[in-house]
Amino acid sequence: MSATTTLTLTGARVIDPASGRDEIANVVIEGERIASVGDDSAGLRLDCDGLVVTPGLVDLHVHLREPGGEDAETVASGTASAALGGFTAVCPMANTQPVADHAGVIEQVKQLATAAGRCDVYPVGAITQHLAGERLAELGAMAAVGVRCFSDDGIPVASAQVMRRAMAYARTWDAIICNHAEDPALVSGGTANEGELAARLGLPGRPHEAEEVMIARDLLLAEGLGARLHIPHVSTARAVELIREAKQRGVRVTAEATPHHFSLTEELAEDFDAVYRVNPPLRTRADVEAIRAGLADGTIDAIATDHAPHAPEHKEQEWGHAPPGMVGLETALAVTLTELVHPEHGEPTLTLPQAVRALSTAPARSRDIPGHGGPLEPGAPANLAVFDPEARWTVQPEDLVSRSHNTPFAHRTLRGRIVHTVLRGRFTVHDGALTDAADPDDGDGEPAVSGQLNHTHLGPVTDPPPAGPTPVEESMVAGAEASAAQEGSSA
Numbered sequence: 001m002s003a004t005t006t007l008t009l010t011g012a013r014v015i016d017p018a019s020g021r022d023e024i025a026n027v028v029i030e031g032e033r034i035a036s037v038g039d040d041s042a043g044l045r046l047d048c049d050g051l052v053v054t055p056g057l058v059d060l061h062v063h064l065r066e067p068g069g070e071d072a073e074t075v076a077s078g079t080a081s082a083a084l085g086g087f088t089a090v091c092p093m094a095n096t097q098p099v100a101d102h103a104g105v106i107e108q109v110k111q112l113a114t115a116a117g118r119c120d121v122y123p124v125g126a127i128t129q130h131l132a133g134e135r136l137a138e139l140g141a142m143a144a145v146g147v148r149c150f151s152d153d154g155i156p157v158a159s160a161q162v163m164r165r166a167m168a169y170a171r172t173w174d175a176i177i178c179n180h181a182e183d184p185a186l187v188s189g190g191t192a193n194e195g196e197l198a199a200r201l202g203l204p205g206r207p208h209e210a211e212e213v214m215i216a217r218d219l220l221l222a223e224g225l226g227a228r229l230h231i232p233h234v235s236t237a238r239a240v241e242l243i244r245e246a247k248q249r250g251v252r253v254t255a256e257a258t259p260h261h262f263s264l265t266e267e268l269a270e271d272f273d274a275v276y277r278v279n280p281p282l283r284t285r286a287d288v289e290a291i292r293a294g295l296a297d298g299t300i301d302a303i304a305t306d307h308a309p310h311a312p313e314h315k316e317q318e319w320g321h322a323p324p325g326m327v328g329l330e331t332a333l334a335v336t337l338t339e340l341v342h343p344e345h346g347e348p349t350l351t352l353p354q355a356v357r358a359l360s361t362a363p364a365r366s367r368d369i370p371g372h373g374g375p376l377e378p379g380a381p382a383n384l385a386v387f388d389p390e391a392r393w394t395v396q397p398e399d400l401v402s403r404s405h406n407t408p409f410a411h412r413t414l415r416g417r418i419v420h421t422v423l424r425g426r427f428t429v430h431d432g433a434l435t436d437a438a439d440p441d442d443g444d445g446e447p448a449v450s451g452q453l454n455h456t457h458l459g460p461v462t463d464p465p466p467a468g469p470t471p472v473e474e475s476m477v478a479g480a481e482a483s484a485a486q487e488g489s490s491a
Helices: 077-082 104-118 139-144 159-170 195-200 208-223 235-248 266-271 285-297 332-341 352-366 471-490
Strands: 006-016 021-030 033-038 044-047 052-055 057-062 088-091 177-179 228-231 255-258 384-394 414-422 426-430
Touching: 033 352, 044 177, 052 352, 057 077, 057 332, 057 352, 077 088, 077 104, 077 414, 088 384, 088 414, 104 139, 139 159, 139 285, 159 177, 159 228, 195 266, 195 285, 208 228, 208 235, 235 255, 235 285, 255 332, 255 352, 285 352, 285 384, 332 352, 332 384, 332 414
Parallel strands: 006 044, 006 052, 057 088, 177 228, 228 255
Antiparallel strands: 006 021, 021 033, 052 384, 384 414, 414 426
16 A cells, blocks of 8 residues: 555454454554544455454564575565564564674664565674674664664573673663573583483483573573563473563563474474474473463463574485474464464463464563554554464465475464555555565555565675674673662662
């Protein structure tokens, strides 16, 4: 739609957890913003009878691979995949080549996303230079260009001292630290969940204690400093308990779980199909049930995909040689509905409004992402997902728009599919197909549909000379640590 077009989505079930709305209503969009939600109608009418309208989905944890890993994904292809999944905002991790440990890479990723026009992108900055776990990256400079979260995702920050300094520094502007939750000494060389199955298969294990030890350490540090902490891809029952207990004590912690960790189990390793290799690994049925319970009671705030594309020549290797990771942007909503809201067997884990909250409202709030996650009210940006909760479809890897097809849900029939995705009043997906992001309105008032993904090359970004915090920033860290110590002694 053009900036002056008025459109009404008519007769949909509108679910907006931010306002508590769950009713059949019309949503009127004028230009980039919502004009009304209720009985009013204006402009073009789009029949949404039987469909659900929600705030656009928000993914806290994706890997868009660019710069440096364009054989697996680009910002253009990754955000197209996100749009087809109903996402209007995603947070790409910092482990690109070069690493997003300075403002230059952050700005490049944001420019690529703007050029693609399919999804808002909020890059995550690295905690340490080159993900080496030693010297802090340029956190202040990245914060100045809008970074709200820092993570060396994929590589844990092993040093408690470095982690504490990062938390103290981030606390000065109320930013979030997200540490890959596995103790590196305990998972070294491991490729599967440590236990009887891995032993029988001859696979080196990654024990559940590795995740729990790291989470417990980071929770204690965050509690002592009053810092904000986000726990990624929770995979064990005890990890859920640790987070629940910390929240009860008032620790400023949020957490996420992935669709594969709340739906798949370690038994899938039996065939040595490397599509099921992931870090942290698929765990036991008891762990899966604990994660579901954590989502149900709010211990785990968000569902995040950890979308990790790998080119076929890398992923389609023997189990021990293939890189860990799975794609998930285009299947996240459907897996959530199929596994948690409308399971074929057993009782539902989540209501549909709870699922929407975990996929949209809660992640947007936990990462301070403006304009996303609702509330759907007059004047708010028209960032919306529209889906058919009854549609059934079979996942065909070759049909995924992501450059990589390493989905663990291949050939599985799922329930629920995105029909439209709207970003600031403009269709990025219309009738289940990508629109032309560069020319969303061809003059007839209807979205122009195109499957072409145009990648804009903005030139290479090179690593800057090793810098780390400036002397002024070092003094800020020291001051933050001293302040935290004083607060702790007076508590």
